[in-house]
Amino acid sequence: MAPWGYEKDNGPAHWHKDCPIANGKNQSPIDLINGEVKYDSGLKPLTAKYVPFSDAKFLNNGHSVQFQPSAGNGSELTGGPLAVKYNFEQFHFHWGNNDTEGSEHRVDGKMYPAELHFVHWNSTNPSFKDAVGSGGPNGLAVLGFFLKVGAENAALKPITDLIPKVKDAGTSVTVPSNFDMQAILPATLTDYYTYDGSLTTPPLAECVKWIVFKQPLEVSAAQMEAFRSVINRDGKPMGGNYRPPCPLHDRAVKTSFK
Ligand SMILES: COCCCN1C=C(N)c2cc(S(N)(=O)=O)sc2S1(=O)=O
Ligand SMILES: [Zn+2]
Numbered sequence: 001m002a003p004w005g006y007e008k009d010n011g012p013a014h015w016h017k018d019c020p021i022a023n024g025k026n027q028s029p030i031d032l033i034n035g036e037v038k039y040d041s042g043l044k045p046l047t048a049k050y051v052p053f054s055d056a057k058f059l060n061n062g063h064s065v066q067f068q069p070s071a072g073n074g075s076e077l078t079g080g081p082l083a084v085k086y087n088f089e090q091f092h093f094h095w096g097n098n099d100t101e102g103s104e105h106r107v108d109g110k111m112y113p114a115e116l117h118f119v120h121w122n123s124t125n126p127s128f129k130d131a132v133g134s135g136g137p138n139g140l141a142v143l144g145f146f147l148k149v150g151a152e153n154a155a156l157k158p159i160t161d162l163i164p165k166v167k168d169a170g171t172s173v174t175v176p177s178n179f180d181m182q183a184i185l186p187a188t189l190t191d192y193y194t195y196d197g198s199l200t201t202p203p204l205a206e207c208v209k210w211i212v213f214k215q216p217l218e219v220s221a222a223q224m225e226a227f228r229s230v231i232n233r234d235g236k237p238m239g240g241n242y243r244p245p246c247p248l249h250d251r252a253v254k255t256s257f258k
Contacts, residue, residue: 004202005063005232012243019204026137026206027246028197029104032253037193043256046080046189046211048118048143050088050182058162059172062233063201063241065163066092067175075181077120077141080211080256081194086120086141089128091181093117094200095147095227097239103146104200104242105193105212112216113224114147115242116184132205137196139207143189150218155183160219163226169233184217191215191257200243214257 002010004018016022056069068090069075075088095114096102103115120141121131131139153160158179165173191214198206230238 003062003233005234006241007234007236015202015204019202021198021204021206024198024204024206025247025249026196026198026251027204028200028208028210029106029243029245030195030197030248030253031106031109031245032193032212034108036248037253037255039258040254040256043081043192043194043254044079045256046077046082046143046192048075048077048182048185048189050075050185052177052180053175054177056175056179057172058159058166058175060166060169060230060238062169063238064092064094065166065227065230065238066090067159067181076123077118077143080189080192081209081254082141083138085123087123087128089119089121089140091116091118093147093227094242095224095239096242097228097237099149099224102239102242105144105146105210106245107146107214112146112148114219114227116145116147116217118143118145132199132203132207134207137207137209139205140199141209141211144210144212146213146216147219147224148216149221149224152220153184153218153223155180156217156219156223160223160226163230167229168231186213186215186217189213191255193253193255195251195253197251214255
């Protein structure tokens with residue numbers, strides 16, 4: 001099979017051939033249907049403590065654009081549905097070729113133009129790779145933020161300004177060390193959906209505690225357009241790099257809000 005992608009000949013409908021878990025019972029993303037979620041008063045706010053990285057790259061890996069530090073630096077996530085501390089690993093994006101599509105999760109069937117994922121791994125594992133392979137839904141914790149078009153996002157501007165430099169697959173640039181990742185996050189990480197799921201790209205491992213925030217982040221039309229100039233391994237626009245929603249099966253989606 002051609003390396004996986006999002007085109008007709010290698011897209012989500014083909015992934016099960018290399019990754020049979022694609023048809024598993026804990027797959028992501030899902031459609032977050034407000035009439036079917038359950039408020040859980042035990043869900044506290046999350047706390048993300050992100051320390052500026054001295055050595056991080058912003059790269060085009062052929063299926064997304066990704067912020068990737070060379071090593072951990074104590075940046076971590078705790079609280080919410082999480083029983084232990086999770087170490088920050090990377091963040092990346094999924095987007096569409098127009099404003100009506102692009103996010104992976106949906107809310108009552110509605111797609112946003114993009115979705116930002118902050119990936120963290122369970123610190124009780126010796127490494128990130130062990131966490132992915134640890135089995136069960138507590139290996140990784142991924143924060144999902146919907147992006148919608150509105151005011152310019154000053155916190156994301158250092159990143160969106162780098163996009164033209166990683167237009168082609170396999171390219172990367174160094175991120176200025178004064179980039180403040182913490183500034184991307186809302187002041188309080190309160191209203192979210194959470195459920196047990198998977199990576200949304202191969203290997204599709206069912207190792208993820210998903211935490212998807214109800215409140216979208218805003219980016220300007222120009223920032224949104226920057227994503228749409230990114231090219232994939234086939235030289236085509238990368239936009240459309242989102243997996244359609246998967247069946248919920250007998251999972252519950254809990255909310256921290258009423
Ligand atoms: C052993 O490592 C296997 C590869 C793991 N990763 C690769 C992805 N494509 C990926 C996608 C992720 S997403 N879209 O579900 O957040 S998180 C993530 S990841 O955890 O960084
Ligand atoms: Zn993702």
